[in-house]
Amino acid sequence: MKLTFTIAWRNILRHKGKSLVIGAILFTGAFLMTLGNGVVSGMAEGVRNNIINGFMGDIVLISDKQQSENILLNMTGTSIEPITSYKTIKRVLAGQPSVRRFLPAGKNLAMLLNDSSATPAFIYLLGADFAEYRKMFPDNFRVIEGSYPVSGARALLIPAAARDEMYDYGNIWYLPEGGSPVRKNLKKEALARIGELTVSSSVVMMGMTSGANTTTDVRFGVKGIISYRSLNKIFGHFCLVDIESYRECLGYFTSGDNSAEVPPEEKKLLGLDGSGLDALFGAGDLLVSAGAAHAVKQRTAAAVKKAPEDAENGAYNVVFIKLNDGVRYADAIAGLDRALKEAGAGVRAVPWNKASGPIGGMAVIIKGALFLFTALLFCVAVIIIVNTLTMAALERSSEIGMMRAVGARKSFISGMFLGETALLSAVFGGAGVLAGILAVEAIPLLKITTDNDMLQLLYGGDMFRPLLNSGDIALTVFQLVVVTVIASLYPMRVARSITPLDAISRD
Amino acid sequence: MNIIEIKDLKKEYPLGSTIVPALRGVDLEVGEGDFMSIIGPSGSGKTTLLNVIGCIDFATSGSVKVGGREITALSDRQITDIRLNNIGFIFQTFNLIPVLDVLENIEFPLLLMKRSGSEARRRAEKLAEEVGLKEYAAHRPAELSGGQRQRVAIARALVTNPGIVLADEPTANLDSVTGASILELMREMNELEKTTFIFSTHDANVLKYARRVVKIKDGLLEKEPAAA
Numbered sequence: 001m002k003l004t005f006t007i008a009w010r011n012i013l014r015h016k017g018k019s020l021v022i023g024a025i026l027f028t029g030a031f032l033m034t035l036g037n038g039v040v041s042g043m044a045e046g047v048r049n050n051i052i053n054g055f056m057g058d059i060v061l062i063s064d065k066q067q068s069e070n071i072l073l074n075m076t077g078t079s080i081e082p083i084t085s086y087k088t089i090k091r092v093l094a095g096q097p098s099v100r101r102f103l104p105a106g107k108n109l110a111m112l113l114n115d116s117s118a119t120p121a122f123i124y125l126l127g128a129d130f131a132e133y134r135k136m137f138p139d140n141f142r143v144i145e146g147s148y149p150v151s152g153a154r155a156l157l158i159p160a161a162a163r164d165e166m167y168d169y170g171n172i173w174y175l176p177e178g179g180s181p182v183r184k185n186l187k188k189e190a191l192a193r194i195g196e197l198t199v200s201s202s203v204v205m206m207g208m209t210s211g212a213n214t215t216t217d218v219r220f221g222v223k224g225i226i227s228y229r230s231l232n233k234i235f236g237h238f239c240l241v242d243i244e245s246y247r248e249c250l251g252y253f254t255s256g257d258n259s260a261e262v263p264p265e266e267k268k269l270l271g272l273d274g275s276g277l278d279a280l281f282g283a284g285d286l287l288v289s290a291g292a293a294h295a296v297k298q299r300t301a302a303a304v305k306k307a308p309e310d311a312e313n314g315a316y317n318v319v320f321i322k323l324n325d326g327v328r329y330a331d332a333i334a335g336l337d338r339a340l341k342e343a344g345a346g347v348r349a350v351p352w353n354k355a356s357g358p359i360g361g362m363a364v365i366i367k368g369a370l371f372l373f374t375a376l377l378f379c380v381a382v383i384i385i386v387n388t389l390t391m392a393a394l395e396r397s398s399e400i401g402m403m404r405a406v407g408a409r410k411s412f413i414s415g416m417f418l419g420e421t422a423l424l425s426a427v428f429g430g431a432g433v434l435a436g437i438l439a440v441e442a443i444p445l446l447k448i449t450t451d452n453d454m455l456q457l458l459y460g461g462d463m464f465r466p467l468l469n470s471g472d473i474a475l476t477v478f479q480l481v482v483v484t485v486i487a488s489l490y491p492m493r494v495a496r497s498i499t500p501l502d503a504i505s506r507d
Numbered sequence: 508m509n510i511i512e513i514k515d516l517k518k519e520y521p522l523g524s525t526i527v528p529a530l531r532g533v534d535l536e537v538g539e540g541d542f543m544s545i546i547g548p549s550g551s552g553k554t555t556l557l558n559v560i561g562c563i564d565f566a567t568s569g570s571v572k573v574g575g576r577e578i579t580a581l582s583d584r585q586i587t588d589i590r591l592n593n594i595g596f597i598f599q600t601f602n603l604i605p606v607l608d609v610l611e612n613i614e615f616p617l618l619l620m621k622r623s624g625s626e627a628r629r630r631a632e633k634l635a636e637e638v639g640l641k642e643y644a645a646h647r648p649a650e651l652s653g654g655q656r657q658r659v660a661i662a663r664a665l666v667t668n669p670g671i672v673l674a675d676e677p678t679a680n681l682d683s684v685t686g687a688s689i690l691e692l693m694r695e696m697n698e699l700e701k702t703t704f705i706f707s708t709h710d711a712n713v714l715k716y717a718r719r720v721v722k723i724k725d726g727l728l729e730k731e732p733a734a735a
Contacts, residue, residue, distance in 0.1 A: 003618045010606035402602035405563055406616050406663065407591020409584065500563040500590070 004412065008419035011392075018388050022421075023428030025381040026480070030429040032377065033476045034436020036370040038466035042440075043366065045467050046460015050230040051356050052322070054140035057102070059333060060355040061089060061319035061340070061347040069350045070357030071107060071318055073124075073234070079108050079209040082252055082315040088345045089319055090312065098327040098335060103128060103136040104316040106246040107238075110205040113217060114170040121169035123162055123205070124238045127246025129311060130155070136320060139229065144185060146176025146224030152311075154245050155223035156203060160185060161236025163225060166203075176224050177201040185225070207250035218249040230461040233451065234359065243311055252315035319347070378479060382487045385424075389417060389491035396495075397502045405500035414492040421488040429480040433473065440466040510670050510703050511537035511560060516569035518555050518726075529555040531726040532569070537705060539670070542697045544717035545707045552726040553707040554675050560705065561594050561673045562586045574670055591619055595664030595702070597674035597693075601656040603648040603663075609635060610644045613662045620667065627666075634662035637699070638692060654685035661692060665700055672696075674706035678713060690716040 012019045052058055055072075062071055063081035071080050083089070086104050093102050106127030111120050131151030141159070149155035158166070163174050164187045173181060173190050181190075181197060190197055206217045220241060228235040241249075323332050329351050336349040353360030393400065400413055448464040450456055459465065518530040529552045537543060545553045558564035559571055562578055571578050574593055578586065590596075595616075603612045610631045617627035635641050638658040648656055657677060664672045674693065678686030694716055697704045706717075714720055722729040 002624075003615075006611075007604065007606055014606055398600075398602060399604060402596075402598065403604070403615075404587070405561070405590060405596050405598075405602075407587060407619050407667075409587050409619075412619065501558065 001415075004415045004419045005423065007416055008423055011416075011420055012423060015392065018392065019424060022381075022385050022388055022424050025384055026425055026428040026483070027432040027435070029374065029377050029381050029483070030432025030476055030480055031436045031439075032432075033374045033479060034433050034468070034473065035439050035466070036374065037367075037472035037476060038436065038440035038443075038468045040367040040370055041469060041472055042464075042466035043362070043460040046230075046465060047356075047359060047362065048352070048460075050461050051360065052352055054137055054228065054230055055235055056318075056352055056355055057136070057320040057322040058329065058352055059321040059323065059336065059349050060352065061321065061336075061349055062317075062355070064346050064348055069354045071350075072356040072359060073237070079250075080317040082250075082317060083319070083347055084315050085345045085347070086312050086316055086319070088343050089340065089347060092336075092339045092343045092345060093319070093321065096332075096336060096339060098323050098332040100322045100324045101136055102319055102321045103132055104243075104312070104319045105133075106243060106250065106252070106315070107317045108250055109208040110249055111208055112166060112169065113204040113206055114172070119169070121166065122208070123166070125205070125207070125241050125246055125249065126238045127241050127243040127316075129243055130240075133240065136322070141226040141228040141235075143224040144227050145179055145182055146222070149223045149242065152242070153223070154221065154242050156220035156245070157224045157226045157240040158203070158222055159232070159236035159239065160225055160227045161233055162239055163187075171198060173197050173199045174203060174222050174225070175199050175201050176222050205249055207246075209250060216248055216251055218245055220245060220249075231456050232462065233456050243314065243316070247314050250315075321349075374479070378483050382483055385421065385483075385487035386490050389421065389487065390494050393417065393491050393495040393498070397498050400495055400498045401500050401502035404498065410496040413495045413498070417492045417495050418484075418488045421484045421491075425480050425484040429477075429483075433476055433480075436476070437468060437473070440468045508539055509536045510539045510541075510574055511535065511705075512570070512572040513560070514570040516556075516559060516571060517567045518552075518559060518564070519567045528726055530559070530566075533723075533726070533728055535721065535728060537671075537703060540697070540701050540703055541719055542694055542704045542717060543706075543719040543721060544714060545705065545721050545723055546709065546711070546714065547707075547723035548709055551723045553709075553723050555726075556723065557673050557675050557705065557707055560671070561596060562590050563596075591616060592667065593670050595667065595669040595672040597657070597660045597664050597672065597677045597706075599676045599679045601648070601653070601660050601680075603656055603659055605648055608645050608647050609640055609651070609659050612648070612659050613666050616663060616667045630666055631662070634666055635659075637696070638662045652685075653681050654689060657681065657685075657689050658692065661689070661696060665696055665702060668700070669702065671703045671705065674704065676707055676709070678708065678710065683712070686710075686713070687716075 051072075060071060061083070062069065063083050066081040068078060083104075089104070090102075093099050106125065108125060109122055110125045111122055114121070129151055130149045130153065134148070143157070144160060149157070158174055167173055167187055167190055173186070175181065179201070181194065181199065183191065183194070186194065201222045203220045203222060204217055205220060226240070246252075321336075323329075333349045333351060340347055340349070358365075403413065404410075444463070444465045446464075448459075449462050450459060450464070451462075456462060513533055513535040516530050516533040516535075517528070520527045520529055533552075533556060535556075545556060547553045555564060559566050560573065562573070566579050569579070573589065576589070578589060581589070604615060607615065610628065613634055614627040614631035617630060618624070622630075632641070632644070635644050638661055640655060640658055640662070643651060643655060648659070651659065660677075661672075664674075672693075677693070678689055681689060690713055693704055693706070696702065708714075719731075721731060
């Protein structure tokens with residue numbers, strides 16, 4: 001073995017030009033693979049942390065009737081089915097050892113109404129109790145104008161990114177109640193027209209549902225303007241609103257409706273099966289506002305204090321769940337589904353990466369693309385290495401033939417060529433891996449940030465923060481080993497076919 | 508006792524649709540410790556004969572025994588082992604491994620035999636001294652003259668204590684003085700190590716070094732004169 005590697009190493013040094021060509025390819029491949037893995041892992045980890053900790057938790061409960069599990073950014077306009085059994089769900093979740101915290105919420109699309117524009121604009125509404133939301137997702141956004149509403153208040157928080165889009169749509173600059181334009185937060189076009197800027201502290205929105213149910217126009221008082229700490233562009237499509245206003249907007253039962261209007265028999269029926277509700281009760285029974293779809297029942301943003309118990313009587317769309325550390329998703333989901341089914345809750349558990357749709361799967365897609373790119377790069381590397389080593393074998397026929405003549409077996413010759421490629425891979429590929437690791441470590445120090453939607457996805461947040469784990473490094477090393485073996489096969493075959501006679505006939 | 512026994516050895520090479528006979532029925536016996544020269548003009552078949560004896564090439568027909576073992580029907584691995592253990596080679600163009608120094612080249616066959624590094628090194632140093640290259644032990648082939656390289660090749664051929672050393676025109680690429688010194692050295696080693704030497708040449712001047720001369724022409728050996 002020592003002899004094989006001695007000859008292999010000295011041959012590498014002897015043929016420096018060829019060795020450098022092969023080495024450069026191996027270095028580049030290993031470097032790109034390591035860095036790429038770091039970027040993808042960083043993105044996956046960033047998206048994971050930001051979505052889990054900042055937006056939807058580890059697991060989301062959705063209605064059994066909900067077909068698509070993607071409930072974050074569903075662009076098809078399909079509404080999310082309501083959940084009417086939260087009290088049952090709450091009881092089940094409270095008994096689950098894997099569950100650390102949970103939050104019921106409403107989530108659906110709403111149409112922004114504006115007399116001055118014929119083109120409708122849309123925004124996502126996230127309805128929840130403000131205090132509970134803060135406990136579930138502490139510090140996931142900061143209020144840059146106005147203030148955070150108290151628990152039970154009727155209020156709307158608009159993300160800065162959404163406000164910019166709303167301005168583009170209706171030329172109205174939304175401000176929190178009692179607020180005035182803050183120059184540094186103004187969109188460039190709005191700043192240019194600051195003297196004649198139309199401002200408003202209320203928004204009229206109509207909930208969007210895909211069924212025949214009629215929804216209601218609701219006027220929301222703007223309490224604050226917020227900025228999400230991570231993935232602000234993506235999460236910035238979501239306005240946070242109190243759950244009761246949300247329900248009114250979407251035409252769901254509010255807690256007030258439940259306690260005041262719906263008898264226990266009907267509540268029981270709702271809990272059993274909601275699919276035929278319209279047929280059973282007629283649209284008017286389900287809706288807060290019966291009658292024409294566009295009948296405006298504008299409600300002011302007067303603060304209404306309700307006990308949490310009352311609020312839980314109404315409809316939600318999702319329940320966000322955070323798990324305790326170390327709990328396996330598969331186990332947790334299986335346990336939850338079993339318990340919820342036994343309780344007849346009519347919901348199922350979906351992991352965050354499925355619930356977040358293409359965003360959660362983006363890491364897998366980019367990783368696949370990167371793997372394909374690297375595979376192509378390594379294919380080119382293999383071809384060049386095969387060609388170079390085969391030429392080397394033929395050029396060294398006399399030397400190899402002599403080795404065979406003095407008693408070297410074919411396996412020794414194979415080992416010599418494999419050794420050369422292995423050493424090149426170890427030295428240059430190893431250097432490539434190390435350089436990749438260093439790059440991954442160094443990039444976060446540069447504090448590269450972005451406001452671009454796509455780049456935020458790629459970064460897994462606002463800052464470019466690649467991350468490597470031992471699995472990524474092992475994958476790169478494995479690929480190098482495969483390249484080494486594949487690249488050595490044909491040259492080894494050529495070298496093995498050289499006979500001792502070649503040592504003489506080529507003299 | 509004969510170390511080599513050849514009976515009716517024929518070797519033919521296909522050349523397109525033509526068959527070229529290189530050896531046309533050679534009978535030869537070589538005794539242990541011989542210092543024998545095969546002499547003949549270019550194309551007479553002397554290199555082919557050496558190649559077949561050295562298990563580098565294969566007979567078309569006939570029998571070749573090396574050390575009492577028939578070699579015409581052995582596998583590649585068995586043939587390789589015979590070359591490693593029983594035969595030493597000296598090539599016309601030296602054929603040293605360019606990336607190894609003198610001692611490493613000499614000990615190379617021993618390391619193929621899985622001998623320990625220290626044992627191989629001791630044996631290589633002894634032979635380097637015997638061929639007069641002790642001072643050049645750390646030199647690479649490219650740093651040596653033609654004569655010095657051939658000395659390394661001789662030491663390498665002898666390092667495994669083979670029964671036979673085959674040398675195909677070992678002086679062809681050397682000047683006459685160096686060539687003479689190489690033949691002297693081979694003869695010394697023959698006497699010192701008791702190894703059988705068979706070398707080919709087309710130079711009549713080298714005949715004075717051989718104890719036995721076999722002439723070959725057109726693939727056939729000429730009858731040797733009766734021993735005096």
